[in-house]
Amino acid sequence: MAASSLIHPSSSPLLLRRRALLVRRRPAVAPIRALSVPAALAQDDLKKLAAVRAVEYVSSGMVLGLGTGSTAAFVVAEIGALLSSGKLSDIVGVPTSKRTYEQALSLGIPLSTLDAHPRIDLAIDGADEVDPDLNLVKGRGGALLREKMVEAASDKFVVVADETKLVTGLGGSGLAMPVEVVQFCWKYNQIRLQELFEGEGCEAKLRLDGNGKPYVTDNSNYIVDLYFKTPIKDATAAGKEISSFEGVVEHGLFLDMATAVIIAGKDGVTVTAK
Template sequence: MTNALSPIDKAKFVAAKQATEYVKSGMKVGLGTGSTAAWMVQCLGELVRDHGLKIKGVPTSSRTAKLARDVGIDVITLDEAKWLDVTIDGTDEYDDDLNLIKGGGGAHLQEKIVATASDRMIVIADASKKVESLGAFPLPVEVIPFGMHTTKALIEETLNGMDVMGREVTQRHVADAPFVSDEGNFILDLHLKRIGNPRELSLILNQIPGVVDNGLFIDTCDVVIVGFADGRVTVRDLAADQHEVVQFNILENENLFADIKD
């Protein structure tokens, strides 16, 4: 079955598999959104079905909620959970300080709320997500529909005074229609190329009327797990100041959930 998977999918799978080592029975777990997080949800579902793992999952999108239920995870809301032991999610970019850009799937608002309400946030990724400076991936900003064009103009004006290389702002669309988040909001993508001061930019963007939140995750991530196509996994834990390497042997007959799509 591994022959049917691309190298990047194998990398995502082993990162997701390693992340499940942080999940123990009785935990309340934040479940991220995106193709890499989908591998993790599938891996947790297998542990629930076949190995007796008992967890409560708090999904960060309607897509993740459906997948979690489909694989047998007991899904609850964040209000029901109140606080989480751990959140496991993917990322679009991360830097040396484990600051992130998230929101390529448009779920960064729920993802940030859930991650902030957790004792630990673990990010799973393939090696392509590592960058020297954030910003190559467009920064998503969730805005309310009312006055969206005014909000967009305010963001563009604000960017003129920021340490960024690009300043193009576009509204995200799906086919010919505006993308709408689970909260009923629009997404503006900021094509910045390089962000010189992510912390400052995040704070200033969130002060603009009409902005709900942005996709910069600052001081939120505790652990980054990076997978490689050869089964190798690197784990960087900020709190423990550790960097370790794990090797998985991917068997040809292993269930790799090949039906997962981006």
């Protein structure tokens, strides 16, 4: 019997779940500050501009969640420079990936773990997508599990990004929304994820590394990337359905987590807060 007929009879709970993915609206948030920037800045310049602005949230004595990715790397570099110059002191960093750990260590940033610091003052990280309600897609760099753990443990979570990451709805960029799964029977979950979002025009693909082999996360798991043709109608419901699958470790929908989002674009640096 075909996999789809096993998973999707007309009365199956999975089909009913898909029908429940209806549009929800959250209260709008508004920009609270904008600073002008020079014209024609490259994307990396915009990321650095946002990162420098985000580090203004950092004070001496803080325990900091250190994000992963190209934008977060600028944040870590700025924190390292401020520590080196003496403008910051007594900082403890909790990195969200091995590569962030290595970068922070090379810059002389004291490091620790969630086990030693289960409450974090502030986390700063990038995002792959940001919607108008400050909900996020994260994890295209492969660190979504540790990122979500650290950022959920933080009193404040500040997101830094350039304007290319703005979307009207999560999944709207057409790029990957990652789901971390255990290696055991990963294809079983790939099929279930594909079928869950069948009505959303979604394609589920196993992430591969540069050698064409399955990409392995820092936690020794695989990633199934979901590519949506249209924005996810109800990200909260979608996140719950994904998490309900046995063998799914975490997903890249970061909902109601961001305290503030700093966006650098051609019109300036905008800080939007809840």
